[in-house]
Amino acid sequence: MGVPELAQFPEREEGGAGDLAVMLTGGGARASYQVGLIRGLARHFPHLRFQIITGVSAGAINAVYLAAKDGDLSVIAEALTKLWTDLQCQHVFTPNYAALLPFRSVIKSVLPRRMPGGPHGFFNAAPLADLLREVFTCRIRRMPIAGIRRNIDRGLLKALALVALDYSTGQSVRWVQGRDIEVLENTNRRRENVELTIEHVLASAALPFVFPAVRIGDGWYGDGGIRLNAPLSTALHLGASRILAMSTGYQRTAVEASRPVVRGYPPAAQIISQLVNAIFLDAIDEDVARMERMNEVLRQLPPDQRDGMKPIDLFVLRPSSDLGKLAGEYQKYLPASVRLFTRALGADETESPDVVSMLMFEPRYTRVLIETGERDVENRLDELRAFLGDNVRPAISRQVRR
Numbered sequence: 001m002g003v004p005e006l007a008q009f010p011e012r013e014e015g016g017a018g019d020l021a022v023m024l025t026g027g028g029a030r031a032s033y034q035v036g037l038i039r040g041l042a043r044h045f046p047h048l049r050f051q052i053i054t055g056v057s058a059g060a061i062n063a064v065y066l067a068a069k070d071g072d073l074s075v076i077a078e079a080l081t082k083l084w085t086d087l088q089c090q091h092v093f094t095p096n097y098a099a100l101l102p103f104r105s106v107i108k109s110v111l112p113r114r115m116p117g118g119p120h121g122f123f124n125a126a127p128l129a130d131l132l133r134e135v136f137t138c139r140i141r142r143m144p145i146a147g148i149r150r151n152i153d154r155g156l157l158k159a160l161a162l163v164a165l166d167y168s169t170g171q172s173v174r175w176v177q178g179r180d181i182e183v184l185e186n187t188n189r190r191r192e193n194v195e196l197t198i199e200h201v202l203a204s205a206a207l208p209f210v211f212p213a214v215r216i217g218d219g220w221y222g223d224g225g226i227r228l229n230a231p232l233s234t235a236l237h238l239g240a241s242r243i244l245a246m247s248t249g250y251q252r253t254a255v256e257a258s259r260p261v262v263r264g265y266p267p268a269a270q271i272i273s274q275l276v277n278a279i280f281l282d283a284i285d286e287d288v289a290r291m292e293r294m295n296e297v298l299r300q301l302p303p304d305q306r307d308g309m310k311p312i313d314l315f316v317l318r319p320s321s322d323l324g325k326l327a328g329e330y331q332k333y334l335p336a337s338v339r340l341f342t343r344a345l346g347a348d349e350t351e352s353p354d355v356v357s358m359l360m361f362e363p364r365y366t367r368v369l370i371e372t373g374e375r376d377v378e379n380r381l382d383e384l385r386a387f388l389g390d391n392v393r394p395a396i397s398r399q400v401r402r
Helices: 028-044 059-068 073-087 102-108 126-135 146-153 198-204 233-237 252-258 269-298 321-335 336-344 354-357 363-379 379-389
Strands: 020-025 050-057 159-166 171-179 189-193 214-218 219-223 242-246 313-319
Touching: 020 059, 020 233, 028 073, 028 171, 028 242, 028 354, 028 363, 050 059, 050 233, 059 073, 059 159, 059 198, 073 252, 073 363, 126 146, 126 198, 146 171, 159 198, 159 233, 189 379, 198 214, 198 219, 242 379, 269 313, 269 354, 313 363, 313 379, 321 336, 321 354, 321 363, 363 379
Parallel strands: 020 050, 020 242, 050 159, 171 189, 242 313
Antiparallel strands: 159 171, 159 219, 214 219
16 A cells, blocks of 8 residues: 555665665654554564664654664663653643743844743743653763764664754754764755764754754754655665665545545644645655656666666555544543644644644553554565565665765
């Protein structure tokens, strides 16, 4: 179903299987679905190791967890599952009532220019910052996450990359920590080699307007899903020749896509949900389609005419059910302050409130998403075995132009 996965059983190029990457997209609370995928993989491939890990938005949290923690995938998966199933909204954010006041902009206009105006999002992400500092033992601001460096030094990880948006320049920024990494940039995309911190994770996951931008150095950064037109490119530029992409976006059938989910004039929640899908979820589908076409072209060319490029093995895992629609069934469990916000947007008037699903940090919802991820792995287990093969140890990476 959905976009056909690119050459699910492609021919292996000479020189071994190559570097295996996992790419984790965003989606707020929907990232718990990725935890189900990881748990499902760990059940059947407990020693699976990703040489390259990339994350954006809420996927950055899972990416850093995979990169920084010790032990087999089975151990990491169980600990990550407990983290997500224990999560509640108050562990992630608190409402910023001042941002909702209609006269806030008037008050701010008469304040001195250098006087801070308070938080700049509808919600304050301070609880998430405190939680991540505890999980990764980073008690001091801007303190590097030690586990990442440790696993790189051990040779268990080649590179980790998080994606964010620089609000000041409009550039998509790749923060990379790893070894043997080349710098590849263009006008709207830049890369910085850094020691990753909790601030980098928070910046990548800072949904615009919902959470405030995060200051790093002299810049202000927000959710990396914005302007991320090619989500797969980060892993490619880090040397991956095989990519396991974990999307949180459900791909509707033709019948589902043509059926209205709201009657009458669309409420704000429906409009915002379409923007959320367009910005954060649809890009992976477009990128997969582009890679499919490129791979087909490359396979039709003799190796000496490929200009150094090689086909990429790609496997996409995505939800088998609509996670946004599912969120509508669990709105009643949200805290009163959050329900007030979602109802004000008209979330009750649409059958698929995607914007609500991103804020649904409630155990009843996240457990269902984790179970869905595990089930989706089981349903595609034979394909995954063929894709991953018996040998997933690090190999010499191969350059791929993009």
